Amino acid sequence: MFDGKKLYQSLSLLGSLSLAFTIPWIVFKVCRAIHLKRNYNALLGKVVLITGASSGLGEALAHEFYKQGCQVVLCARRRQELERVRTELLQTHPTVPTIPPIVHPLDLSDINTLPSHVDKILAVTGKIDILINNGGISHRGSVLATQPDVDIKIMLTNYFGSAALTKAVLPSMIKNKSGHVVFISSIQGLMALPERSAYSASKHAMQAFSDSLRAEVAIHNISVTVVSAGYIKTELSRNALTGSGGKHGEMDAATESGYAPGYVATEVGRAVVQKKKEILISTLVPRIGVFLRKYLPSVYFYVMEKRAQKHSF
Ligand SMILES: NC(=O)c1ccc[n+]([C@@H]2O[C@H](COP(=O)([O-])OP(=O)(O)OC[C@H]3O[C@@H](n4cnc5c(N)ncnc54)[C@H](OP(=O)(O)O)[C@@H]3O)[C@@H](O)[C@H]2O)c1
Ligand SMILES: *[C@@H]1O[C@H](CO)[C@@H](O)[C@H](O)[C@H]1NC(C)=O
Ligand SMILES: *[C@@H]1O[C@H](CO)[C@@H](O)[C@H](O)[C@H]1NC(C)=O
Numbered sequence: 001m002f003d004g005k006k007l008y009q010s011l012s013l014l015g016s017l018s019l020a021f022t023i024p025w026i027v028f029k030v031c032r033a034i035h036l037k038r039n040y041n042a043l044l045g046k047v048v049l050i051t052g053a054s055s056g057l058g059e060a061l062a063h064e065f066y067k068q069g070c071q072v073v074l075c076a077r078r079r080q081e082l083e084r085v086r087t088e089l090l091q092t093h094p095t096v097p098t099i100p101p102i103v104h105p106l107d108l109s110d111i112n113t114l115p116s117h118v119d120k121i122l123a124v125t126g127k128i129d130i131l132i133n134n135g136g137i138s139h140r141g142s143v144l145a146t147q148p149d150v151d152i153k154i155m156l157t158n159y160f161g162s163a164a165l166t167k168a169v170l171p172s173m174i175k176n177k178s179g180h181v182v183f184i185s186s187i188q189g190l191m192a193l194p195e196r197s198a199y200s201a202s203k204h205a206m207q208a209f210s211d212s213l214r215a216e217v218a219i220h221n222i223s224v225t226v227v228s229a230g231y232i233k234t235e236l237s238r239n240a241l242t243g244s245g246g247k248h249g250e251m252d253a254a255t256e257s258g259y260a261p262g263y264v265a266t267e268v269g270r271a272v273v274q275k276k277k278e279i280l281i282s283t284l285v286p287r288i289g290v291f292l293r294k295y296l297p298s299v300y301f302y303v304m305e306k307r308a309q310k311h312s313f
Contacts, residue, residue: 039273044069045099047125051108051165052135054081056234057184060261061132062089062101064269071099073121073128076135079105108135108161109153118168127176130272131169133162133206134184138236139199141243150245151198158202163209170217179222180272183210187230187286191293191300194308199240214277223275227268228290230282231258 048065052058054076066072066089074082082103089101102124106117122128136158139150166181173179188196189203207226214224237255240248264281271279280287292300 036270036273040068043273046070046129047073047127048130048132049073049075049121049128049169050132050134051075051106051162052184053085054078055239056236057229057232057261057264058132058134059085060265061134061268063092063262064265065130066098066101067093068269069098070130071102071125073102073104073125075104075106075117077105077107079103108165109156111156111160111164114161114164115168118165118172122172128169128172129178130180130182131166132182132184132268133165134182135161136184136202136236137199138240138248139196139242140237140240140248142195143197145243146198147244150241150243151201153245154198154241155202155205158199159205159209162206166213170222173222174217174220177221179217179220180225180275181210181213181217181222182225182227182268182272183207184268185210185226185228187228187280187282187290189226190228190290191286192304194304223277225268225271225276226278227264227271228278228280228282229259229264230286231255232261232264233258234261 043065046065046069048070050058050061050065050072053062053072053074058076062072062074062085072089074085076082082105086101086103102121104117104121106114108114118128137154139146139154141150162183169181170179173181183206185206186199186203188200189207192200192204207228210224210226217224231254233256237252238247238249242248259281267279267281280290289300289303292303
């Protein structure tokens with residue numbers, strides 16, 4: 001026989017049980033949101049030096065940190081493009097109570113000049129709270145077809161440049177017992193692709209450098225975040241160097257269909273406020289690739305061999 005009372009009792013038991021789980025869950029979510037908001041508030045007035053701020057992800061990062069109330073220092077080689085970004089920042093976020101961005105052209109591959117650039121920036125801002133090593137160039141071409149000069153140029157810009165700039169900024173961070181260094185690496189810092197030897201090598205080097213650095217500077221209250229990103233829709237493939245040192249000049253399909261730079265910049269911003277040690281921003285297939293390289297290398301070797309034979313960038 002149908003027992004209405006029993007049904008009512010079990011339903012209300014179910015109701016209280018689910019409430020017992022949902023209420024703490026909601027409380028947890030709200031606390032986390034408040035905590036995150038507080039962390040974002042901590043960005044107010046922070047000085048953020050961004051390399052490669054004249055284009056792509058660096059430009060998006062400038063918007064992300066500027067709108068959180070940071071003073072952004074925009075660095076790259078092309079002054080005119082940096083001025084454009086500065087103007088756009090001022091126009092896009094006119095109500096943000098923030099300090100105007102600073103334009104400071106520099107060439108990462110000219111590593112011996114980097115300490116004096118940092119001194120000049122510090123003379124203006126008084127501090128660098130967050131350094132974002134984002135500037136870089138990519139590469140297209142087989143190992144055999146790539147001139148050693150191209151290997152050097154890519155390594156110099158992506159790896160030695162970022163390492164030297166970090167060394168130049170660190171003493172001021174150590175003195176203040178706080179700071180944050182971010183490295184924009186790539187999925188290719190975890191798993192190399194054919195036709196990209198120089199680029200993959202430079203990002204692997206960056207990855208290792210950051211792990212050493214993170215361990216060393218923890219005692220000085222300095223955080224290190226490494227961002228391994230998948231394809232982002234930027235000028236990277238157009239600016240990539242060919243084996244002979246010319247410009248690749250093409251928007252590759254994978255780059256074209258990559259993440260919006262603004263999306264990646266938001267993820268990087270969150271990783272910084274949460275002081276994440278590393279993040280992976282990627283779709284499933286590259287993640288599987290990284291997993292295979294680490295745990296099933298023979299499968300990775302096979303897939304890469306096939307990819308190299310098919311060539312396709
Ligand atoms: N796009 C992707 O699919 C992807 C994926 C993973 C990681 N990343 C990484 O994201 C970072 C930004 O690249 P992007 O994708 O935004 O490409 P992008 O649009 O080509 O931007 C590269 C930036 O680096 C700067 N740069 C290049 N050489 C430099 C040098 N010698 N000195 C100073 N600045 C230099 C460029 O500015 P100037 O030309 O004005 O110097 C430009 O602002 C790179 O480190 C890249 O490896 C990109
Ligand atoms: C020192 O660190 C604090 C805490 O992060 C920061 O707010 C301040 O701006 C820094 N000052 C200098 C001079 O580096
Ligand atoms: C560590 O740095 C944070 C900001 O990044 C600052 O708020 C905190 O006071 C610093 N802690 C110490 C022990 O200096």
